[in-house]
Amino acid sequence: MDRRAFLGVIADGLLAAPLAAEARGLALPGGPNALGVPGFTAKGEH
Amino acid sequence: MEPPTPPGQGIFYDRMRELGWVYGRDFVTERRAYGDQLERIPDLAVELSRKGVDVFLVQGAPQAARVQQVTQTIPIVATSADLVAAGRATGLARPGANVTGVQTLGQLAGKHLSLLREVIVGFSRAGVLETPDGDQGIFAAYIQEAEASAKALNVLLQVPTVHGAGDFATAFAAFRHDRAQAILVHWTPVLVSHFKTVAALALKHRLPTISDLPDFASAGGLMTYGVNGSEVSRLVADIIDKIFRGAKASEVPIRQATTFWLAINLKTAKALGLTIPPSLLLRADQVIE
Numbered sequence: 527m528d529r530r531a532f533l534g535v536i537a538d539g540l541l542a543a544p545l546a547a548e549a550r551g552l553a554l555p556g557g558p559n560a561l562g563v564p565g566f567t568a569k570g571e572h
Numbered sequence: 573m574e575p576p577t578p579p580g581q582g583i584f585y586d587r588m589r590e591l592g593w594v595y596g597r598d599f600v601t602e603r604r605a606y607g608d609q610l611e612r613i614p615d616l617a618v619e620l621s622r623k624g625v626d627v628f629l630v631q632g633a634p635q636a637a638r639v640q641q642v643t644q645t646i647p648i649v650a651t652s653a654d655l656v657a658a659g660r661a662t663g664l665a666r667p668g669a670n671v672t673g674v675q676t677l678g679q680l681a682g683k684h685l686s687l688l689r690e691v692i693v694g695f696s697r698a699g700v701l702e703t704p705d706g707d708q709g710i711f712a713a714y715i716q717e718a719e720a721s722a723k724a725l726n727v728l729l730q731v732p733t734v735h736g737a738g739d740f741a742t743a744f745a746a747f748r749h750d751r752a753q754a755i756l757v758h759w760t761p762v763l764v765s766h767f768k769t770v771a772a773l774a775l776k777h778r779l780p781t782i783s784d785l786p787d788f789a790s791a792g793g794l795m796t797y798g799v800n801g802s803e804v805s806r807l808v809a810d811i812i813d814k815i816f817r818g819a820k821a822s823e824v825p826i827r828q829a830t831t832f833w834l835a836i837n838l839k840t841a842k843a844l845g846l847t848i849p850p851s852l853l854l855r856a857d858q859v860i861e
Contacts, residue, residue: 532624533625534621537605560745
């Protein structure tokens with residue numbers, strides 16, 4: 527059984543973009559609704 | 573545009589590793605995107621909950637509300653301007669329900685106007701680009717603050733109504749007609765899908781712009797000023813660590829992001845005939861040349 531913790535991310539998914547890495551945090555950078563978890567594509571796929 | 577960062581890399585994952593969570597070994601992530609269609613969120617949440625998700629991570633309070641339509645027990649970590657004001661939490665110290673997260677509340681509109689005043693001589697007329705925000709109220713909060721700040725700075729604000737992306741050109745024509753000297757562009761889900769169009773329209777109409785959307789300056793806007801994503805990412809990781817270790821979302825305090833990010837696009841400044849004061853350039857975290 528897979529006992530790894532499972533994080534599900536739901537985001538707009540369009541924000542992977544050319545900010546400096548330290549500003550981007552993850553692939554989704556800061557802002558009112560910001561979060562960052564890398565790996566987003568426009569379709570939200572891995 | 574850079575390719576997306578692979579899962580497991582980036583500040584969030586670095587912080588998770590510091591906290592003892594190695595991606596792939598100790599936890600996994602699955603992502604779903606809704607673009608600007610917030611109504612898709614409940615279905616995406618159902619899909620992830622069927623797969624056994626332990627924690628949801630979402631952008632925005634209304635997005636969290638849509639996940640709450642699906643579950644009131646699985647913890648939801650949200651980044652939002654103000655989770656309490658949005659009704660997702662009853663208090664910062666004890667959120668009360670299954671939503672906690674990072675608040676990114678900042679005096680953005682006032683700062684946006686102040687920054688524009690530093691680069692535009694005789695700044696007295698500004699436009700605010702309204703974009704639908706999916707009933708989030710974030711635009712209303714922004715405009716409320718913009719109006720108060722504009723009054724204090726003696727700047728006249730104009731806010732043409734934009735119902736959708738098709739209205740952007742009309743809005744910019746109105747800004748031009750009413751002699752706006754600069755445009756404030758607030759981050760909403762619709763803007764995320766259209767910020768390049770907005771930046772291009774602003775350049776076409778020779779209007780300086782500022783936005784809290786992180787990539788706006790890179791896309792040709794004059795300036796970005798908003799919350800620092802790296803801080804948000806670390807705070808999000810801190811919260812997820814606590815929940816992974818068994819804490820209840822209702823009892824994990826909401827954190828407040830406190831640092832901001834300023835980017836200035838010098839190419840855009842040059843195209844608009846603007847000189848950025850050295851004092852402002854020195855304060856920029858990123859200068860795009």
